Amino acid sequence: MKLNPGQNEAVHYVSGPCLVLAGAGSGKTRVIINKIAYLVQECGYKARHIAAVTFTNKAAREMKERVSKSMGRKEARGLWISTFHTLGLEIIKREYKVLGLKPGFSLFDDQDSLALLKELTQNELEEDKDLLKSLATTISNWKGDLVIPEQAKKLAKDEQSQLFAMLYQRYAQHMKAYNALDFDDLILIPTLLLRHHEEVRDRWQAKIRYLLVDEYQDTNTSQYELVKLLVGQRARFTVVGDDDQSIYSWRGAKPQNLVLLGEDFPKLKLIKLEQNYRSSQRILRAANILIANNPHVYDKALFSELAYGEPIRVLMAANEEQEAERVIAEMIRHKFVGRTQFGDYAILYRGNHQSRLLERALMTNRIPYKLSGGTSFFSRAEIKDMMAYLRLVVNPDDDNAFLRIVNLPKRGIGPATLEALGNYANKRNISMFSAIFEADLNHYLSPTAMSSLYKFGCFIVDTEEAVTRGDPVDAVKNLVRKINYEDYLYENSTSAKAAEMRMKNISELYRWVTEMLAGDDLDEPMTLPEVVTRLTLRDMMERNSEDEGGDQVQLMTLHASKGLEFPYVFMVGAEERILPHQSSIDEGNVEEERRLAYVGITRAQKELWFVICRERRQFGETMRCEPSRFLMELPQDDLIWENRKPLASPEQQQATGKSNIANLRNMLKTK
DNA sequence: GTTGTATTACTGTGA
DNA sequence: GTAATACAAC
Secondary structure (H helix, E strand, O other): OOHHHHHHHHHHOOOEEEEEEEEEOOHHHHHHHHHHHHHHHOOOOOOEEEEEEEEHHHHHHHHHOOOOHHHHHHHHHHOOEEEEEHHHHHHHHHHHHHHHOOOOHHHHHHHHHHHHHHHHOOOHHHHOOHHHHHHHHHHHHHHHOOOOOHHHHHHHOOOHHHHHHHHHHHHHHHHHHHHEEEEHHOOEEEEEEHHHHHHHHHHHHHHOOOOEEEOOOHHHHHHHHHHHHHHHHOEEEEEOHHHHHOOHHHOOOOOOHHHHHHHOOOEEEEEEEOOOOOOOOHHHHHHHHHOOOOOOOOOOOOEEOOOOOOOOOEEEEEEEEHHHHHOOOOOOHHHHOOOHHHHEEEEEEOOOOHHHHHHHHHOOOOOOEEHHHHHOOOHHHHHHHHHHHHOOOOOOHHHHHHHOOOOOOOOOOHHHHHHHHHHHHHHHHOOOOOOOOOOOHHHHHOOHHHHHHHHHHHHHHHHHHHHOOOHHHHHHHHHHHHHHHHHHHHHHOOOOHHHHHHHHHHHHHHHHHHHHHHHHOOHHHHHHHHHHHHHHHHHHHHHHHOOOOOOOOEEEEEHHHOOEEEEEEEEOOEOOOEEEEEEHHHHHHHHHHHHHHHHHHOOEEEEEEEEEEEEEOOOOOOEEEEOOHHHHHHHHHHHOOOOOOOOOHHHHHHHHHHHHHHHHHHHHHHO
16 A cells, blocks of 8 residues: 555654654554664664663554564664563663662552552541542642652642652662662652763764654653654654644643644644544544534644545434443344454443443453453463562562462461561561561561561572572472462462463463563563563563454543544543543543543544443443533534434333344344 | 351542 | 451461
8 A cells, every 4th residue: 555645754854853743544554564664774884873762561562563574573673662661671671780779670650659559648648538549649730840859848739749749769769779660660760860960871872873652642741751852853753643632631741742742842843644544434524523622733644545435423322231231132143144253343432431231241242352461461360460479589679579479378377466567577678578587587586487587588588599590490490389378379369260261361371471571573571570670561461462353342431532443433421521521521631531432433444333221320320421522523414313202111122122132133133 | 256148338540 | 349448266
């Protein structure tokens, strides 16, 4: 396929800073792929001097593969294609000496950070969960804004910010003691490093001579700063973004960075991609009209040359159970009529909890489905346990990991023992793990407790030695066997089947660990510490979902759908308080919710359905629901509202809903 | 002191 | 469906 004029210009403009405003479905990834190839093949750039940064591992992996395909594996070797976080991690790993970090640092995910904060704030916050969460987001925001604890303290005006700033400092100190980093550190630390160390900055600017950034509207302050520091005065870079698809301001993204870019780089070349190759004209028109309700810095007029397409349908259901039934009935009908595949359909929703009923309905109707996101693989208890073991082996100072697994499976090390150990470690200012081996610990603990701890400590040390001296794959295998985790699972799961499932998850994890230790044609072999940090970054998750491949209905949140496309899309819960979400209404951030709706609509290629409930149970109460204001903003002549006025009683709806599915099933069977 | 069992409330999006 | 909590039992 040839490039259109806009794409062509975007690919070939390499002499200075370049901003590509790429509307939904306008082929921005193609531009990036082609540009990388052009830089290497025509402009004399070496692959190892080009970096492309994305936000998700999935996007990075996809880009890697497409680049390899388009210019050949050999030429693609050495390209830096990764997420912001992985790039940051790479910089930290190579510069850890300058940074004063010990090798083998742990990466805390937000659950770990939250656990630590909870521990640190027991006196100040008195177990107030909301406060704890808001402390966590405040710290995260500070880090994203490049504010270090000392500055936070100075900036703090009211009492609460002062308290938070103080706790931020305490948190930072403890993270250092644990030899641990959180996700925000992966950007913050490299950025501060490059800002303050000229020599290091020069080195990295020489290393990365052309930088491409995907989904630029999702960058936060520190990420943009990192970009600026990496490109330096030469300003050889291309960023691709779309302000209408900015849906991550809640985690610190600053879509204003699109504007700042023009101010920071007056020579910035602006290129717009306005032809959409994905959606029918009708879907695109609806999306355009919806998003016109938002203010815009850069005007964009997306158009499509595809067919006008089918009307957009609005389905009504009496309650959330019937919403799920309704979606499935319509999908089966549509599939039967259009002879399509289950894999052509996506069901999108605002919040993860909405997947429950859909899943159940799909299951009872024996429809294959694939759920992305939600309670992810890495937040499953058994995986967290195993990761904690690996983390402790790699970094014995990681008290979080230690606490998670010292007594799992049961080793007779209870809360009393751990409290004594913790106090001792605190007093001596060492980690709990190293405290085990201190000679005078026996003054504080009973001999039985001492021997249990000592046994555990030796086990970890032995494993660590087996990993460094011998074959890490074997060492890891032996670890699972030695702790009898399988027995533990069978004793502690509700059913043998659940235990089996969990064991399968663990085998899956170890398959990945083994693969990563060995390396493959896309990735170099890694050491165990590298594997552990990468896994915490969820680097492997998407690789797994790639080989799913089957004919399955796709279920995911609107957020997770960004960047994807599906022939047929159902958006469920198109109601006030859900989309836009109540809290966004309260916060006065309906514009972002509108963009979220825009993202959902523009995922659809051929047909689109909205589904709304008349009432919904929330907090045990039944609440009446109103159609989303966004539905009202859409061009009504492109919509078909089902049963606009007379809604059948719940009983009737249920009857018709069920029998519809049954009938359709029968029709399919006889065919 | 440690382990087992029952009950409770919670779910806005995620690297 | 999970995790945190509370209480009883070993």
